[in-house]
Amino acid sequence: MSAQQPGLLARLTRELVRLPGIGQKTAQRLAFHLMKTEKDEALRLADSIREVKERLSFCTQCRNISEESLCEICLDPKRDKGRILVVEEPSTLHAIEQSGGFKGLYHVLFGSLSPLDGVGPSDIRAHELESRVNAGGVEEVIIATNPTIEGEATAIYITKMLKPYGVRVSRIAYGIPVGMDIEYADEVTLIKSIEGRRELS
Numbered sequence: 001m002s003a004q005q006p007g008l009l010a011r012l013t014r015e016l017v018r019l020p021g022i023g024q025k026t027a028q029r030l031a032f033h034l035m036k037t038e039k040d041e042a043l044r045l046a047d048s049i050r051e052v053k054e055r056l057s058f059c060t061q062c063r064n065i066s067e068e069s070l071c072e073i074c075l076d077p078k079r080d081k082g083r084i085l086v087v088e089e090p091s092t093l094h095a096i097e098q099s100g101g102f103k104g105l106y107h108v109l110f111g112s113l114s115p116l117d118g119v120g121p122s123d124i125r126a127h128e129l130e131s132r133v134n135a136g137g138v139e140e141v142i143i144a145t146n147p148t149i150e151g152e153a154t155a156i157y158i159t160k161m162l163k164p165y166g167v168r169v170s171r172i173a174y175g176i177p178v179g180m181d182i183e184y185a186d187e188v189t190l191i192k193s194i195e196g197r198r199e200l201s
Helices: 008-017 024-036 039-055 090-099 126-134 149-165 187-195
Strands: 080-087 104-108 140-143 168-171
Touching: 008 024, 080 090, 080 126, 090 104, 090 187, 104 126, 126 149, 140 149, 149 168
Parallel strands: 080 104, 080 140, 140 168
Antiparallel strands: none
């Protein structure tokens, strides 16, 4: 079935191909599966997608995915509010949370600096992190951007941005292989990376 064919099944296949990690053949298999499955089961999937788009937004403090104005992590009184872990994406935040190795707060950048692609400090809204530090009470900012050229550039920028505030800025240790996204690391590697973080000068 060509992605350019007309018809409802071809249209569904074209939409599925747009998902990350889904190629043409996988999209076709998924489309045929959804067509053959019970109507109620397929509609539950459709309803879940609709609810995510209609009811989920981003935490006004850390930019994590949330159903409310503030996410559960920011609202948790047991979290260490003196430490903020900076990540590129919410998926990385959730991977770190599953490891159980960090009990502070987070800040999600939604990307990394990439001048060649036109992504600057305002695009990752770095000023929001600066405002949180400026408000006081933050002792350490731990940078957990991906070990890529863009991730390193972002870490350097954040370090320089926060230097006037006298807050400790550290970078997670390189237990994570270079070129690998943090969200795909195993729990032990994540814990060791956070524990072995180093201070940036």
